[in-house]
Amino acid sequence: MNTEVIKLTEENFKKSIKKGAELIRKEEVVAFPTETVYGLGGAGFSPLAIRKIFEAKGRPQDNPLILHIGSMEMLDDIATDIRDYVYLLMEKFWPGPITFVLNKKSVVPMEVSAGLTTVGVRFPSERTAQALILEAGLPIAAPSANTSGKPSPTNAEAVFEDMKGRIPLILDGGQTDIGIESTVLLSTGEKPIILRPGKVSYEDIREVVASVEISAGLKQGEKPMSPGQKYRHYAPKADMYLFVGKFNDVASRILFEEARWELEDKKIGILCFDETRERYSSEHVISLGSYFNREEVSRNLFNSLRDFDKLGVDVILSESVEEKGIGRAIFERMRRAAKEVVNV
Ligand code: TXA
Numbered sequence: 001m002n003t004e005v006i007k008l009t010e011e012n013f014k015k016s017i018k019k020g021a022e023l024i025r026k027e028e029v030v031a032f033p034t035e036t037v038y039g040l041g042g043a044g045f046s047p048l049a050i051r052k053i054f055e056a057k058g059r060p061q062d063n064p065l066i067l068h069i070g071s072m073e074m075l076d077d078i079a080t081d082i083r084d085y086v087y088l089l090m091e092k093f094w095p096g097p098i099t100f101v102l103n104k105k106s107v108v109p110m111e112v113s114a115g116l117t118t119v120g121v122r123f124p125s126e127r128t129a130q131a132l133i134l135e136a137g138l139p140i141a142a143p144s145a146n147t148s149g150k151p152s153p154t155n156a157e158a159v160f161e162d163m164k165g166r167i168p169l170i171l172d173g174g175q176t177d178i179g180i181e182s183t184v185l186l187s188t189g190e191k192p193i194i195l196r197p198g199k200v201s202y203e204d205i206r207e208v209v210a211s212v213e214i215s216a217g218l219k220q221g222e223k224p225m226s227p228g229q230k231y232r233h234y235a236p237k238a239d240m241y242l243f244v245g246k247f248n249d250v251a252s253r254i255l256f257e258e259a260r261w262e263l264e265d266k267k268i269g270i271l272c273f274d275e276t277r278e279r280y281s282s283e284h285v286i287s288l289g290s291y292f293n294r295e296e297v298s299r300n301l302f303n304s305l306r307d308f309d310k311l312g313v314d315v316i317l318s319e320s321v322e323e324k325g326i327g328r329a330i331f332e333r334m335r336r337a338a339k340e341v342v343n344v
C-alpha cells in the first residue's frame with residue numbers, strides 16, 4: 001500500500017480533512033495529529049476498521065482503544081451512567097489531554113473495548129483532530145500511531161517510520177504540543193482512579209474532585225488495572241538505565257557509569273537536561289531541554305528516544321525528573337522505557 005503524507009497548510013486544510021474523513025468513512029485507517037501524540041484513526045463503530053488498526057500497529061488484541069469525539073453529543077452516543085464528578089472534570093479539562101473510562105453503550109463494538117464493559121473517551125483540543133472527527137461525523141477510534149512497543153510518535157516523520165506501507169494516509173500537522181499521551185482516568189466508580197498519568201496531573205484533578213487515586217498498577221510489580229499497563233512500552237532499542245536521586249549525585253553517577261561502559265567498548269547515549277549537558281564528554285548526548293521546563297521535556301522525550309534508535313547506541317544512561325505534576329507522567333514514560341531504575 002502506498003502511504004500518502006499530506007503536509008497541512010491553511011490552503012489545503014479543508015480539502016485534506018475531507019480526504020481523511022472520506023477514508024475513515026470507507027473503513028480505512030488515517031494517522032492524524034492530536035495535542036498529545038499522533039493517533040491511528042478508524043471509524044469507531046466499524047469492527048473492520050478496528051481490525052485494520054490493530055493489524056497496522058501489531059497491537060495485542062486484549063488492549064482496548066479509546067474513542068475520540070468532536071462534540072458533547074457524541075459522548076451521549078457512546079457512554080452511559082456518567083457520574084457527576086466526571087462532568088465537572090470534563091468542564092475543566094475538555095477539550096484536552098484527558099481520557100475518561102466510562103460505561104459503554106452497546107453500539108460500541110467489543111473490538112474497541114477488547115471485551116470490557118467500559119470505553120475510553122477523549123475530546124481532543126487539536127484543530128486537525130476536531131475537524132477530522134466532525135467531518136467524518138462519528139467518533140474515531142485511535143491508539144497512538146506507533147508500532148506496538150515503540151515510543152509514541154510526536155511528528156509525522158515518526159509515524160511514517162512505523163506506518164509506511166501499512167496505511168493509506170498521514171495528515172502531517174507538525175510536532176505535537178504535549179508530546180506524551182493523555183491522562184487515562186477510570187471514572188466508573190465513586191472515586192476516579194488514574195490509570196495512566198499525563199499532562200492533566202493528579203494535582204490538577206484534585207483541584208476539582210476531593211478524592212482521586214493513583215492506580216496500583218503504576219507501581220512496579222503490582223497487578224495492572226488497565227490492559228495497557230502490562231505491556232512494556234516506549235522501549236528504545238538500547239538498554240536504558242534510569243538514574244534517580246539528587247540532581248548532582250545523578251550526574252556524577254552517570255559520569256562514572258559512562259567511563260565504565262566505555263571500557264567495555266559500548267556505544268553510549270546520554271539523556272540529560274540543558275543544565276547538565278556540558279558535563280558529559282560522550283559523543284551522543286541528547287538534552288530534553290531545561291530541567292525546569294517540564295513542557296519542553298515532555299514534548300521532546302519520545303523523539304529523543306527515537307533519535308537514540310537511529311544513532312544505534314547500545315546503552316542509554318538517563319537522568320530523571322521529580323514525580324510531581326506533569327513530572328509524574330514524564331517519569332512514568334522514562335521508567336517504562338528503562339531496563340532498570342537505579343537509585344543513586
Ligand atoms: O493521548 C492519547 O491518549 C493518544 C491520542 C492519539 O489520543 N492515544 C493513545 O491511545 O495513547 P493508546 O491506545 O495508545 O492508549 C490508550 C490507553 C491504553 O493503555 C489502554 O490500555 C487504555 O488507554 N484503555 C483504553 N480503554 C480502556 C478501558 N476501557 N479500560 C481501561 N483502560 C483502557
Ligand code: MG
Binds near residue numbers: 143144
Ligand atoms: Mg499507545
